[in-house]
Amino acid sequence: MTIHRRTFAALAAGAALVLTLPTSAAFSADVTLNIGYQPIVEPSRVSQADGTYEKATGAKINWQKFDGGADVIAAIASGSLDIGYVGSSPLAAAASRELPIETIALVGLISEAEALAVRGIDKPEQLTGKKIATPFVSTAHYSLLTALKHWNVDPKSVEILNLRPPEIAAAWARGDIDGAYVWDPVLAEIKKTGTVLATSAEVSNWGGPTFDAWIVSKTFAEAHPDVVAAFVKVTGDATAAYRANPEAWDAKSPEAEKIAQLTGAKQDEVPALLKGYTFPTLEEQAGTDLLGGGTVKAVAATAALKEQGKIPAVLADYSPYVSPRWVKDAAKLSF
Numbered sequence: 001m002t003i004h005r006r007t008f009a010a011l012a013a014g015a016a017l018v019l020t021l022p023t024s025a026a027f028s029a030d031v032t033l034n035i036g037y038q039p040i041v042e043p044s045r046v047s048q049a050d051g052t053y054e055k056a057t058g059a060k061i062n063w064q065k066f067d068g069g070a071d072v073i074a075a076i077a078s079g080s081l082d083i084g085y086v087g088s089s090p091l092a093a094a095a096s097r098e099l100p101i102e103t104i105a106l107v108g109l110i111s112e113a114e115a116l117a118v119r120g121i122d123k124p125e126q127l128t129g130k131k132i133a134t135p136f137v138s139t140a141h142y143s144l145l146t147a148l149k150h151w152n153v154d155p156k157s158v159e160i161l162n163l164r165p166p167e168i169a170a171a172w173a174r175g176d177i178d179g180a181y182v183w184d185p186v187l188a189e190i191k192k193t194g195t196v197l198a199t200s201a202e203v204s205n206w207g208g209p210t211f212d213a214w215i216v217s218k219t220f221a222e223a224h225p226d227v228v229a230a231f232v233k234v235t236g237d238a239t240a241a242y243r244a245n246p247e248a249w250d251a252k253s254p255e256a257e258k259i260a261q262l263t264g265a266k267q268d269e270v271p272a273l274l275k276g277y278t279f280p281t282l283e284e285q286a287g288t289d290l291l292g293g294g295t296v297k298a299v300a301a302t303a304a305l306k307e308q309g310k311i312p313a314v315l316a317d318y319s320p321y322v323s324p325r326w327v328k329d330a331a332k333l334s335f
Contacts, residue, residue: 031059031224033231036072036084039065039263040212041184041273042107043238049258052237056230056335067164068135076101082220083231087139088210092302095321096311100218103295104326105232106285107212107239111201113276114140114210115187116147117194118179124151124197127158130178133171136162139200139210142302144181146208147198149305184273185265208305209298212277225329232330236282243279246271282327291324 037048047053054061064081066072069090075081077099085107086094094101121127127148134141148155163171165186171177172190179197180190200210214235221228242249249255251268259274260267285291299318303311 031057031227033057033059033061033220033224033227034064034080034082035061036064036066036075036081038067038069038072038085039185039265040085040107041113041259041263041265041270042212042277043242043255043274043279044107044235045259045262046241046255047234047238049262053231053234056234057227058230059224059227067166068138070135070137073099073101076215076217079217081217083214083216083228085212086215087212088298088302089137089139089142091213091215091321092299092318093137093311094215095299095318096303096313096315098315101215101321102218102221103213103291103322104216104221104228105214105235105282105330106280106290106295107214107235108277108279109204110139110143110183110210110212111204111276111278112199113187113273114143114181114183114200115191116144116179116181116197116199117187117190118197119194120178121195121197124148124153127151127153127179129157129159131159131161131176132179132181133161133163133168133177134181135164135168139212140181140183142305143198143200143203143208143210145305146203146206147181150203150206184276185263185269188265188269188273208301210302211295211298228326229329229333230335232282232326233333233335236327236330237335239279240281242274243281246274249274282331285327286324286331291322291327296322 048063069086072081072084072086073090073094076084091103121130132144134144145155148158161177165182168180168182169186169189172180216228250271256267256270259265259270265273280290288294296319299322303314
């Protein structure tokens with residue numbers, strides 16, 4: 001995946017100013033930052049719990065929890081969010097609608113953290129006529145459709161239900177569905193009584209890579225580039241801390257406890273859930289495989305699968321919605 005974007009002179013000037021300071025607080029006094037997050041098990045939940053984002057940005061932050069990326073996109077479109085956590089499918093849908101948003105950082109490349117878990121089904125052909133739930137216009141929805149295409153199973157032959165993760169957990173417990181393509185921590189729960197038919201790691205190998213990312217309203221980014229750069233820096237630092245010593249984030253660690261509190265995951269399962277992603281560093285994200293080029297291609301490929309709905313037309317160029325600029329600026333900051 002790679003990502004690219006036009007650079008505005010005003011943003012560049014703002015970045016140049018902020019990089020001369022040890023923190024961005026001098027620029028962001030009295031700034032209110034509205035952030036939409038999802039209860040995903042990933043390193044920056046620790047920074048969120050510790051208040052590190054507030055300290056680094058100097059902004060008053062209103063954290064709002066969402067169960068899916070489509071809802072995050074709707075909130076950003078309405079102006080109620082400035083920064084939001086989304087998967088690659090909601091991002092592709094938003095870009096295809098030409099909403100004024102931009103990808104500022106990747107959180108994780110999805111591997112085992114999303115999967116199709118089923119019961120009473122042993123092979124793909126048996127999906128016909130079954131009830132399979134997934135949140136529509138999500139990375140899981142995209143992966144489900146990609147898997148069905150790979151298996152030559154007509155999506156219309158499967159009863160695909162649009163349910164959010166909490167609804168999937170409840171429907172599974174009641175026995176209302178035969179399977180679900182969803183993410184952790186709900187996935188971890190349904191796997192206990194189901195079997196995995198495909199993971200997003202496999203779907204990626206079949207030509208459908210997915211990822212989670214932070215996006216920003218371009219209006220907010222243009223007005224507060226220092227805040228955005230500091231936000232990305234904190235996110236990158238969290239990834240670096242985990243990558244430096246993942247074994248230290250064991251089930252008894254304070255990191256696992258904080259992640260569990262914010263996500264609803266069981267603390268003893270956090271270490272395994274973290275391994276369901278590949279978390280790229282800021283430096284890696286800036287490269288041509290990711291925000292420097294590959295992510296744009298991945299977003300375009302995601303948009304091309306129109307069966308997931310909500311995508312009016314595929315754009316000729318998705319680079320205006322992805323930029324390596326923010327991870328590069330963030331890498332220069334020191335707190």
